[in-house]
Amino acid sequence: MNAVLETPAGLAVRVRGVSVAYDGVPALRSVDLTVAPGGWVCLLGANGAGKTTLLHTIGGLVSLAEGDVSLGESAVASLGRRGVARLVARVPQRPDVPPAMTVVDYVLLGRTPHIPYLGVEGPSDLRAVAAVLERLELTELAGRRLETLSGGELQRAVVAVALAQEAPVLLLDEPTAALDVGHQLQVLELIDELRRERSLTVVSAMHDLALAGQFADELVLLSDGRVAAAGSPRSVLTQDNIERHYGATVRIVEDGDGRVLVLPSRRRSSPR
Amino acid sequence: MARTNLAEAPPGSLPKSAGLRPSRLRPGVVAAAVVVLLLAVAAGLLIGPVHLGPGRVLASLADRLPFVHLRSGLSPTDDAILWELRAPRVVLAGLVGATLAMSGASYQGVFRNPLADPYLLGVAAGAGLGATIAAVYLPAAAAGAVGILPAAAFVGGLVAAMLTYVLGRSGGPARSAGSLILAGVAVASLFTAAQTFLQQAHVQTLRQVYSWILGTLGTASWAQVRLILPYVAVSAFALLLHRRLLDVMGVGEEEARALGINPARVRATIVVAATLGTAAAVSVSGLIGFVGIIVPHTVRLIAGTSYRLIVPLSILYGAAFLILADIVARTAAAPEEIPIGVITALIGAPFFLVVLRSSSRSFR
Numbered sequence: 001m002n003a004v005l006e007t008p009a010g011l012a013v014r015v016r017g018v019s020v021a022y023d024g025v026p027a028l029r030s031v032d033l034t035v036a037p038g039g040w041v042c043l044l045g046a047n048g049a050g051k052t053t054l055l056h057t058i059g060g061l062v063s064l065a066e067g068d069v070s071l072g073e074s075a076v077a078s079l080g081r082r083g084v085a086r087l088v089a090r091v092p093q094r095p096d097v098p099p100a101m102t103v104v105d106y107v108l109l110g111r112t113p114h115i116p117y118l119g120v121e122g123p124s125d126l127r128a129v130a131a132v133l134e135r136l137e138l139t140e141l142a143g144r145r146l147e148t149l150s151g152g153e154l155q156r157a158v159v160a161v162a163l164a165q166e167a168p169v170l171l172l173d174e175p176t177a178a179l180d181v182g183h184q185l186q187v188l189e190l191i192d193e194l195r196r197e198r199s200l201t202v203v204s205a206m207h208d209l210a211l212a213g214q215f216a217d218e219l220v221l222l223s224d225g226r227v228a229a230a231g232s233p234r235s236v237l238t239q240d241n242i243e244r245h246y247g248a249t250v251r252i253v254e255d256g257d258g259r260v261l262v263l264p265s266r267r268r269s270s271p272r
Numbered sequence: 273m274a275r276t277n278l279a280e281a282p283p284g285s286l287p288k289s290a291g292l293r294p295s296r297l298r299p300g301v302v303a304a305a306v307v308v309l310l311l312a313v314a315a316g317l318l319i320g321p322v323h324l325g326p327g328r329v330l331a332s333l334a335d336r337l338p339f340v341h342l343r344s345g346l347s348p349t350d351d352a353i354l355w356e357l358r359a360p361r362v363v364l365a366g367l368v369g370a371t372l373a374m375s376g377a378s379y380q381g382v383f384r385n386p387l388a389d390p391y392l393l394g395v396a397a398g399a400g401l402g403a404t405i406a407a408v409y410l411p412a413a414a415a416g417a418v419g420i421l422p423a424a425a426f427v428g429g430l431v432a433a434m435l436t437y438v439l440g441r442s443g444g445p446a447r448s449a450g451s452l453i454l455a456g457v458a459v460a461s462l463f464t465a466a467q468t469f470l471q472q473a474h475v476q477t478l479r480q481v482y483s484w485i486l487g488t489l490g491t492a493s494w495a496q497v498r499l500i501l502p503y504v505a506v507s508a509f510a511l512l513l514h515r516r517l518l519d520v521m522g523v524g525e526e527e528a529r530a531l532g533i534n535p536a537r538v539r540a541t542i543v544v545a546a547t548l549g550t551a552a553a554v555s556v557s558g559l560i561g562f563v564g565i566i567v568p569h570t571v572r573l574i575a576g577t578s579y580r581l582i583v584p585l586s587i588l589y590g591a592a593f594l595i596l597a598d599i600v601a602r603t604a605a606a607p608e609e610i611p612i613g614v615i616t617a618l619i620g621a622p623f624f625l626v627v628l629r630s631s632s633r634s635f636r
Binding site: 059061081082083084085086088089090092095096097098100101102104105108109110112113115117118119120121126129130133139142143145165 | 292293294295296513514516517519520522523524526527529530531532533534572576577578580
């Protein structure tokens, strides 16, 4: 089938001086972040460092105490819910999937920002869904209920909903947390391919430092709601940074291709 | 599952495999539901102590159409039985059944709880208290068929639902679904306690209130049909418009927001529409239980789990179900009438347990 995925033009994401507080407790403190069109920035940091909140600010899901967020030329605050949803799609950390829904119905939900509020989908929505299903090799599973999918298939279905949104910015919140190492690599490779095909701007939050360093152009290390370090994987993934902000000892290894690998290691080897 | 041959599909179109088509109402499915409803209506008009005959009933129905003049052959008494007793009763049962079923389906979607029923937000308890107040303080006015009792029940139901909503909003963060349900439980307990207190103090009203609570369509009249029709129509219109958004609500608050909708507003609209319809239905029929659970879950089993199918089909099957249940209520122990709430509970309670057992697996 020659259905062509709509290719949204890359869109820059700009976060300027953003502070967010939940019930008076600060979650982000004057954070700046710039992601070039078609780039992939990965947010790192210990639990509670503010990764998910920063993703929420880009998606317009939290109200800002200070600062502003813009997508290309438009300020998120001025876009409205549907406007933001046309520009930003997100793959949630723990997708709350309706188990009895079929894959095709689920992926169609991604078209929600394009379907009139009280209307029903049109031919262009069905074409987009068919193209996404085909691209993610879900066509064969389209009629299956979500509860019958394997973990890897379900993760593809969740990514498919976000892709069906045809938004130029893709947010990933721990996209691989529930997957084994093989499926982790598959999902991240898939996202990288899609990013290149469709010039998506990707912002992800990840715990796996080794994977983050291999896929993202740039890493941003958050600590206690502030940006503690930002830059290339080599400059951010240092023993010192990780010890200070994660409280973990690691060894940093560079492989022959110049990629940085992070290996957790115990402080002393156990007595034999 | 049917295999999809992508090579044969024309470019840019959906392959015609069953799996690739999203849930939509198919004409055959709707036609089947309409046939079931028509059969139920026919049974409701024909079954009764006086035999009317299908041919004469059909002729009499056709005679009522504009520009058609037929002699039905029904005697004036039979004609009155058909048009003043059975027909309004069938229509009222249909309206009440449709409303309870679609409201139940909508509540289940919006609260993401398979056991949510139309009385979830305290409508039943509020209507009960309203009816009791009318019976106790305005006994003369409450006695008539379209007396003050339905109006009092309607107001009571709406007051309880509004109280639940206000309490639920103040109780939880961001008006979460859970805090609304808890508020509903609290309001229902309070209103039931008040109603019991009133009843104990005025035992002479027990019989009247009790028979209303068990539900009856025995006093059905065209006046009652006219009374609730506007509310039911508005409610059905609003819920049908929101049926796709009910599916979007299935992914949870945060994802629904990320998809560009405002879950709090969608929930508020649906709750108001469903509650309005339910309060109107309850005001004329009394508390008929389980319809809002039995019908939507049966529709799920036969048609699928998308609310785009469940809401419209629940309207049709809900109407048919209550018409049939009412036939049982008035014929099973003739000439006595069994309260229709007893019939629906006899069918519904075992059904409820089945849903409860399977819901831990398939609904979330």
